[in-house]
Amino acid sequence: MNSISNLEAVDNIINSTGKVIKKEPISDFQVAYEVNKSDVHQILTSLKLEGWKQLSYLSAVDWPEENKFELVYILLNWDKPVYIQIRAKIDRENPSMNSIIPIFPGAKYYEREAHEFFGIAFPGNPDYKKQLIMEQWDDIPPLRKDFDPRAYSDRKYPSREYPDNFSKKDKENESLEKQAKRRKRARKLRTGGEE
């Protein structure tokens, strides 16, 4: 069984369950489908029945120009060498996506992570609001594109002040010959006299 026929089999499964907006083959072993938000659960269910029984990762991408978040579900099959990405775009204002815990229970923590980093709500997940990674975050979710980490860092963590003449130049010893001599001496110390 080669990988081409595997990809075609995946095509058949997905086209029979939901509408594909865009298909993007990534490599011989990886393929991405962009689908509607409402079709995701059905497609994931049918893929799970066909053998893609492990959810490798649930990721989210921020597209501020389109005013959308994109959720990426990556599925792994232990028998066929094909990774499938199911992508769905959701609104950026009050983002919400029904949880996939009934299909993949392991998605619990991925959904909590997505909520923490992007602020996406997952109704159906009993504790998606609990903090998972960061402790007591006090700003907008940090992986959104409109979050400015430098401004946050400058505001929250004091930065060290340096005087203007911080780097002292040694006027007497800055000629090239003296630098070469210093380097030679250092090399001699390091190698024990061998060149």
Next chain:
Amino acid sequence: MISTKYTEKKKFNKQEIDRKWWEVGDYFRRNSLWLLMYCTGCCAIELPPSMTSAYDMERLGMGPMATPRQADILLVSGYLSLKTLRRLIYTYEQMSEPRYVVALGSCPINGGIYHDSHPVINQLDQYIPVDTYVAGCMPNPESVLNGFVDLMEGIKNKTANGWKKYHKNYDWYKKNQFDVLGEVVIDDEFHQ
């Protein structure tokens, strides 16, 4: 000729006796330092060559220790996120005194390459006192050992007194820690 005349023995007051004993203690302490390695960042990769036969830290009388209560040095190797900083402060406060802090790399000095990162603190000495910095990204094993020798000199010259500073400016350190970490209200299933 030795005078047979009775001379009264010189009386030392308590502070002078204390100072003498501290000097004796510091002599032995600086020749037998035990490290608690808090390997937070990438600088920890410089410790295996510093400890093993290549540079052999043990010739300076230093060795690794597993628990904070028996260690002398808290070695912070690399960047500290807020979450790590909280644990680092717990660890530092568990250590017995005198305790010294050595910070490796440029991240504890001014943030290093993480100076604009949202979870990484910029200056360690705002939160706990640091006795010796070893600059570099990453410092090579020679610099690491040089930093330890500097710390030994500091113990000898009584300049490595960060733990005294921590007592003296305790309120200031606590205020900075609370400003950045907030109250300890952790609400997840791992802490219930």
